[in-house]
Amino acid sequence: MSRSVQALPVVPDPSPELLQRALAVRRSATALGQLGDDQRRAAVEAMADGLERSREGILAANRADLEAAAADGLAPALVARLKLDGAKLDAAIAGVRQVAALSDPLGRRQLHTELDQGLVLERITVPLGVLGVIFEARPDAVMQIASLAIRSGNGALLKGGKEASRSCVAILAALRTGLAGSAVEPSALELLTSRQESLALLRLDGLVDLIIPRGSNALVRFIQDNTRIPVLGHADGICHLYVDRQVDVDQALAVAIDAKTQYPAACNAIETLLVHEASAPLFLPRAVAAFSAVGVELRGDGPARALGVSAAAEEDDWRTEYSDLILAVKVVAGLEEALDHIATYGSRHTDAICTTDPQAADHFLAAVNSAGVYLNCSTRFADGFRYGFGAEVGISTQTLPPRGPVGLEGLVTYRYRLRGEGHIAADYASGARRFSHRALPL
Amino acid sequence: MSRSVQALPVVPDPSPELLQRALAVRRSATALGQLGDDQRRAAVEAMADGLERSREGILAANRADLEAAAADGLAPALVARLKLDGAKLDAAIAGVRQVAALSDPLGRRQLHTELDQGLVLERITVPLGVLGVIFEARPDAVMQIASLAIRSGNGALLKGGKEASRSCVAILAALRTGLAGSAVEPSALELLTSRQESLALLRLDGLVDLIIPRGSNALVRFIQDNTRIPVLGHADGICHLYVDRQVDVDQALAVAIDAKTQYPAACNAIETLLVHEASAPLFLPRAVAAFSAVGVELRGDGPARALGVSAAAEEDDWRTEYSDLILAVKVVAGLEEALDHIATYGSRHTDAICTTDPQAADHFLAAVNSAGVYLNCSTRFADGFRYGFGAEVGISTQTLPPRGPVGLEGLVTYRYRLRGEGHIAADYASGARRFSHRALPL
Numbered sequence: 001m002s003r004s005v006q007a008l009p010v011v012p013d014p015s016p017e018l019l020q021r022a023l024a025v026r027r028s029a030t031a032l033g034q035l036g037d038d039q040r041r042a043a044v045e046a047m048a049d050g051l052e053r054s055r056e057g058i059l060a061a062n063r064a065d066l067e068a069a070a071a072d073g074l075a076p077a078l079v080a081r082l083k084l085d086g087a088k089l090d091a092a093i094a095g096v097r098q099v100a101a102l103s104d105p106l107g108r109r110q111l112h113t114e115l116d117q118g119l120v121l122e123r124i125t126v127p128l129g130v131l132g133v134i135f136e137a138r139p140d141a142v143m144q145i146a147s148l149a150i151r152s153g154n155g156a157l158l159k160g161g162k163e164a165s166r167s168c169v170a171i172l173a174a175l176r177t178g179l180a181g182s183a184v185e186p187s188a189l190e191l192l193t194s195r196q197e198s199l200a201l202l203r204l205d206g207l208v209d210l211i212i213p214r215g216s217n218a219l220v221r222f223i224q225d226n227t228r229i230p231v232l233g234h235a236d237g238i239c240h241l242y243v244d245r246q247v248d249v250d251q252a253l254a255v256a257i258d259a260k261t262q263y264p265a266a267c268n269a270i271e272t273l274l275v276h277e278a279s280a281p282l283f284l285p286r287a288v289a290a291f292s293a294v295g296v297e298l299r300g301d302g303p304a305r306a307l308g309v310s311a312a313a314e315e316d317d318w319r320t321e322y323s324d325l326i327l328a329v330k331v332v333a334g335l336e337e338a339l340d341h342i343a344t345y346g347s348r349h350t351d352a353i354c355t356t357d358p359q360a361a362d363h364f365l366a367a368v369n370s371a372g373v374y375l376n377c378s379t380r381f382a383d384g385f386r387y388g389f390g391a392e393v394g395i396s397t398q399t400l401p402p403r404g405p406v407g408l409e410g411l412v413t414y415r416y417r418l419r420g421e422g423h424i425a426a427d428y429a430s431g432a433r434r435f436s437h438r439a440l441p442l
Numbered sequence: 443m444s445r446s447v448q449a450l451p452v453v454p455d456p457s458p459e460l461l462q463r464a465l466a467v468r469r470s471a472t473a474l475g476q477l478g479d480d481q482r483r484a485a486v487e488a489m490a491d492g493l494e495r496s497r498e499g500i501l502a503a504n505r506a507d508l509e510a511a512a513a514d515g516l517a518p519a520l521v522a523r524l525k526l527d528g529a530k531l532d533a534a535i536a537g538v539r540q541v542a543a544l545s546d547p548l549g550r551r552q553l554h555t556e557l558d559q560g561l562v563l564e565r566i567t568v569p570l571g572v573l574g575v576i577f578e579a580r581p582d583a584v585m586q587i588a589s590l591a592i593r594s595g596n597g598a599l600l601k602g603g604k605e606a607s608r609s610c611v612a613i614l615a616a617l618r619t620g621l622a623g624s625a626v627e628p629s630a631l632e633l634l635t636s637r638q639e640s641l642a643l644l645r646l647d648g649l650v651d652l653i654i655p656r657g658s659n660a661l662v663r664f665i666q667d668n669t670r671i672p673v674l675g676h677a678d679g680i681c682h683l684y685v686d687r688q689v690d691v692d693q694a695l696a697v698a699i700d701a702k703t704q705y706p707a708a709c710n711a712i713e714t715l716l717v718h719e720a721s722a723p724l725f726l727p728r729a730v731a732a733f734s735a736v737g738v739e740l741r742g743d744g745p746a747r748a749l750g751v752s753a754a755a756e757e758d759d760w761r762t763e764y765s766d767l768i769l770a771v772k773v774v775a776g777l778e779e780a781l782d783h784i785a786t787y788g789s790r791h792t793d794a795i796c797t798t799d800p801q802a803a804d805h806f807l808a809a810v811n812s813a814g815v816y817l818n819c820s821t822r823f824a825d826g827f828r829y830g831f832g833a834e835v836g837i838s839t840q841t842l843p844p845r846g847p848v849g850l851e852g853l854v855t856y857r858y859r860l861r862g863e864g865h866i867a868a869d870y871a872s873g874a875r876r877f878s879h880r881a882l883p884l
Contacts, residue, residue, distance in 0.1 A: 030785065030809070030811065033811070034808050034809060113829070113830050115823070115828065115829070115830065119819060119823075121829060121830075126811070128841055128842065129811060129841060209841045209842075210841075210842065221670075224670050225670060228663075228666050228667060230672075230840065230841075230842050248864070251863075251864035254864060254866055255864060255866060257866075258866035258867055258868050259866075262866070262867045262868050262871065263867075343472070361861075365859055365861075366476050367472070367476060369472065369475070369568070369571060369857075370857070371857060371858060372857070372858045372859075372860065373857060373858070373859050373860075374859075374860045374861075374862070375859075375860070375861040375862065376861065376862045376863055376864055376865075377561060377860055377861070377862025377863075377864065377865040377866070378862075378865065378866045378867050380866070380867035381557070381561075381860055381862075381865070381867055382858075386557065386867070386870070386877065387555070387557070387563060387858070388555050388557065388563075388877065388879035398672065399570055399571060399651045399652075399672075399855055400570065400651070400652065400672050400855055401843060401855055401856060403855055403856060403857070404857075404858050405858075413841055413842055413843055413845055414843060414845060415811075415812070415813065415814070415815060415845070415846075416813060416814045416815070416824075416829070416846050416847075417807050417814075417815050417816075417817075418814065418815075418816045418817070418819055418823055419803075419807075419816075419817040419818065419819070420816070420817065420818045420819025420820075420823075421693075421818055421819075422690070422693035422696060422697060422818055422819065423818075423819040423820065423823070424696055424697060424699075424700035424701075424704070424819070424820045424822070425700055425704045425705075425820050425822035425823055425828070426700050426704050428828070429704065435828065435830065437830035
């Protein structure tokens, strides 16, 4: 599949100093992972308290970041994300308290089986250990990610975009001051400050259990190719909306406009509109007018252009994540062609159908192999908050779990606990004893 | 983390012919993933029927493999695994029928939430898609893996050890003949026959969803370092048994002997015995006699040698998977030192404590971050069959799920389905509508 070739940085070995700090995070995380729900909840509340106490210092650090950004001519969209005023900081602190209030993802018993008399197996959710998170120059991200990490019993090595470096230093200091009054060691959170350190993070296997890169597709791919540590990320968001033969045109139009325009830069915005040839003559002329009215450029195949789309779509349009007010449009002979197109060009993120035909709906929902498959609603709902998870670390387009929007639940793993009374395997190999494999209540 | 350096093969790009075959598997897997429980179960039964019909041909192919192995001077242990006589084939066919009888891992609803009136979210288990499995020269493995793949709705590209090539060709032909009479397309299963093909498998991202390497640690690491496709494997099995201060010595002795000797080549056998200094004077002399009686070589630290262990353990012994009748022995000052040792040298596979102290037991079970943490029983229970999973594809030592012994459940992922009635995100952004996030029955 066409991938851009680029100059690749060299991944350095971690410095002894970085190894020491990573080891300290790991040790603190081991202790953190054994704390109870109340202690971790109180620790996250203490982090919020710490932020409140350091409010002025954090805002001043952010002003310094903004001044440097202005001097460097940072793009307005990036400045907007970098800016942390009093209201945004208060909202972020409230978000930290919301994470504290989420129910505990740890200690959940997923399996409980008597293997034999006196030999009982459990599967219990436990923390992953240490997260390595690389995120954009957004000061609110460090507060959100740090609170999700501590709530789920994980330590974290955090690396924010360099334009937010002063803000991140001030925020991390505040979070650690908060933790100092809790059962969690402040060293469970560590800030990486240089590009060399964030590259060396990729070589910390054994000390870091999951890398979460929030950033460009190129960044995610580079990380996947250069580390043995599991990576939770999404490489592409090429989402589709298919407008079926039998369709409520007004509804489909509203869904299409929302899915493209409600936040075009989001990964869950649609990039391609597929329209059944039977509904195209009715749907497309109205869609052309409606998209034109909100400033969306349409690029169509031949039949779409015959129905009013002015620009031509090239082969590359079907595989492009525009992240902008541009939408590719293709007329298809039917549901099967739509499914083929999605299977060929989609990124298994989120794809939707608008139809009033229950059979077509069921077939689409069963056949599309994406993290989200939607019926008669906007792809923009693919989000941890909207799903009711309370918070999210990101959206995963990998096939293995965690898939789709990832909340606290995606930051845990499980462990098998087996308690016996001197049971040995030889007795079962010889036939002296037999397994009962009796399910016990969860 | 001492890792052996070795000459690395070059990973070639897939040939057009391999791409075609992989695409055919993917297409068949997409159809297979939409079949119901009954159809998949019947297909696995049909695979067993196909094996029965081709019984003589399979046994003849295996005899040819054995003759070639004899000519090449293959080691006796490998010949034993390669050999497929009538009894072993019958047992393998019975195993295929057992997989057919396992309960369906697909279509399970894990989450069910009303986001708003008429907007309902579900999370449903679905197949991964296509598995790439690289396994040893064991003809029974191809039958087991193929049946697990089809039962869980996945296509598979299979590559067996070259010594078993004739057997694998005959078995795969029989399995596909069986599938021809079922709802599953025979092309859902494909055999890779050359080393070049198994290397090119690593570059089939987009067509293969999970690689399962069953083989040496070096093989697993090479694959992890050379593919963007997720890998399910275990890199090491350095399991520990810690004999605590308060302990039933007879019980601990029986557990230790079983955990080391019941099958020393298995990854869940122990490599290191940690003994509390208070129980060592009583435990170790008896252990030295008992291990000596069953031919186990002990290698101890200073205090262990003072109590009868004859050979000295070097630093490297603590990080060695002997896979043999050798056991490293260390006397520790207490539980904390044992935990530190396991955290430093363990591979997070399976670690056990023998103790009669409930507090020590609880602390150990909470603090050891391994896939399996055991109390008063042998580490040899870490196995999918023994856990009651009915079958296993292998044991995973990665931290993220699937972790530990992996059965059918580890071959599935999930998908979010959202059904609406024209719901758009803008209404929630504007405050015109609010999420209810009401839990619905599973």
